[in-house]
Amino acid sequence: MRQQRFIELGEGYSDIYELCELIKTNASRLQRTFLFTATTKEGKRCLSIAASFSPAGEGGFYPIYICREGIPSKEESPSKRQLVFEEAAASVGSKPIPVDLKHSSEFPETKLFYQYVTGILRLNHLLPPLD
Template identity: 85%
Template sequence: MRQQRFIELGEGYSDIYELCELISANSSRLKRTFLFTSTTPDGKRVVSLAASFAPAGEGGLFPIYICREGIPSREGSISKRQQVFEEAAASVDSKPVPVDIKHSSEFPETKLFYQYLTGILRLNHLLPPLDDPYRPVL
């Protein structure tokens, strides 16, 4: 049975470069890249960068690596970190999908935030549905 799981990286430059390296090194497994935009409780816009990958081998884990809410978003310009991410995505023919979401601070636990985010992505067909646990395995 497949699992979909967010794997959180940090929000600094080194974390963005790690995400870009994951995209480059695993380009054959890359499914999508994302730009999640949200608003902090004090009204500032922030961006989360993410990339989803197909499972490796028989493992069944469908990982979504994310750098959560560490990048300020300004109208009409993009930060250097976002630019680096978009260039890495473009180098493997992926255009990041922009998605407006609630800020994680609106949830009492990070786990609930990721459940919400998974639901948004599935409803918009940006993540595949999980295997039906009640369907017989042939």
């Protein structure tokens, strides 16, 4: 039985560097990288960065590591954190896929937000279907 789950990291530089290290050290398992853009109720845009991996061994667990909504989004110039993530992805041959989403504050629970994101990714064939 396959299981897909978001594993939330923090939003600071150290968390982004941890995600970049996961991408580099698990390059053979990396499936996709993502740049999720959301707009807050106040009209501010922010980014989440994420990476999905295939299962390790025969476990059937598909992790999706994410740094949720901690990066301010400016169309005219990407932030240092976004550039670090894009460089790490490029170093293993991945180009982050941009996806516009609702902000997580629009959901009463984080779990519902992740169900919504999973649905969007599956509808666009960016995550494999469950068995």
